[in-house]
Amino acid sequence: RKEVEQDPGPFNVPEGATVAFNCTYSNSASQSFFWYRQDCRKEPKLLMSVYSSGNEDGRFTAQLNRASQYISLLIRDSKLSDSATYLCVVERAGGTSYGKLTFGQGTILTVHP
């Protein structure tokens, strides 16, 4: 099983749609979780951290389910500018892996007019 697995998509949605991405992780000891966004030929940028209680930032909502070891990202009222690749990121935990992050391969989102 991969450390972090995401549905690669692509997801093609119209403007204004709601879209959700899921991600599963294998290490139950992981403590930190993030969603990053990467535009074409650009560097990854932090979209939001994911907290156990769930958190929201404008149109974006992140949820963490530790029991099932999955993370979700919900985007409401999609904009054309949301088109990007979304990376699920999980802290590695234990031994020499401490402090390192594992990046999922990303989910491609295209928002069309």
Place this chain on the structure above:
Amino acid sequence: DAGITQSPRHKVTETGTPVTLRCHQTENHRYMYWYRQDPGHGLRLIHYSYGVKDTDKGEVSDGYSVSRSKTEDFLLTLESATSSQTSVYFCAISEVAGETQYFGPGTRLLVL
């Protein structure tokens, strides 16, 4: 945006030649990382540093070496470049291990 620069931004080189990529930060963050990104593989950690002169290997370190003589600079060297090292290389920094990493703009390397 975090103050991270990478140089060069683009490089074309020939197999067997040495190549050094530079990452420079102005944030005074302790941790620095080198990743490569390839289609189908996502971001993979090459080497990282947890302080000046303190470095360790990541998951794809073969063929690469690093050095960190100052807090702000982290160098990645390909001793003898191979075509399999054609990739996009990203540097990242973080203040705390396991927490948010901030990325540089990347270096696109083509090894012919």
